[in-house]
Amino acid sequence: MSYDLDSAVKKVPNFPKEGILFYDITGILMNPEAFSYVIEKMVELYKDKNFSSVACVESRGFIFGAPLAKELGLPIVLVRKAGKLPGDLYNRSYKLEYGEAVIEVQKSDINKGDKVLLVDDLLATGGTLQAAAHMFHEAGADVTDIFSVIGLPFLNFKEKFKGIEVTTLIDYHNEKIN
Ligand SMILES: O=P(O)(O)OC[C@H]1O[C@H](OP(=O)(O)OP(=O)(O)O)[C@H](O)[C@@H]1O
Numbered sequence: 001m002s003y004d005l006d007s008a009v010k011k012v013p014n015f016p017k018e019g020i021l022f023y024d025i026t027g028i029l030m031n032p033e034a035f036s037y038v039i040e041k042m043v044e045l046y047k048d049k050n051f052s053s054v055a056c057v058e059s060r061g062f063i064f065g066a067p068l069a070k071e072l073g074l075p076i077v078l079v080r081k082a083g084k085l086p087g088d089l090y091n092r093s094y095k096l097e098y099g100e101a102v103i104e105v106q107k108s109d110i111n112k113g114d115k116v117l118l119v120d121d122l123l124a125t126g127g128t129l130q131a132a133a134h135m136f137h138e139a140g141a142d143v144t145d146i147f148s149v150i151g152l153p154f155l156n157f158k159e160k161f162k163g164i165e166v167t168t169l170i171d172y173h174n175e176k177i178n
Pocket residue numbers: 057058059060061095096097098101120121122123124125126127128129157
């Protein structure tokens with residue numbers, strides 16, 4: 001199956017802040033063919049990689065990580081914004097393209113030696129997934145792969161993930177607003 005993903009990604013200038021071109025995945029979600037294409041691609045990429053779990057980042061990462069984990073029969077680890085998860089947690093603060101935040105994961109969801117796939121909808125600076133990967137490494141797990149539907153390579157996310165295989169389905173290159 002192939003699909004012109006670009007046609008399903010809405011580009012919204014100056015959101016959520018002046019100067020940011022926001023790549024809105026709701027167009028993918030509203031189009032079952034586009035969404036199926038993304039999940040099928042993910043299954044094709046990862047079905048033989050023997051991950052211990054699929055970890056996905058709140059909130060848009062959940063939408064793509066959960067159906068993949070179901071298809072592969074793998075546990076889903078939720079990486080959430082601060083204050084949402086109960087229990088013993090790892091946490092990490094990070095900067096993203098338009099702000100700062102803290103993410104957390106439950107210690108009981110990570111085992112030493114786990115082989116983990118991290119999933120999100122969009123990689124911009126890579127700050128979010130770098131913070132997520134850091135928590136897994138702290139727990140003795142190995143993040144071998146990162147998947148994101150969209151990549152913004154001009155923000156240099158690849159530099160942050162040496163030794164990790166990073167896959168994006170569509171990249172956008174420093175487009176000018178307006
Ligand atoms: O590569 P980075 O510079 O870290 O930026 C990418 C992150 O930013 C967005 O999430 P956001 O924090 O806006 O949360 P949301 O998914 O809840 O909308 C996006 O879903 C990624 O998680």
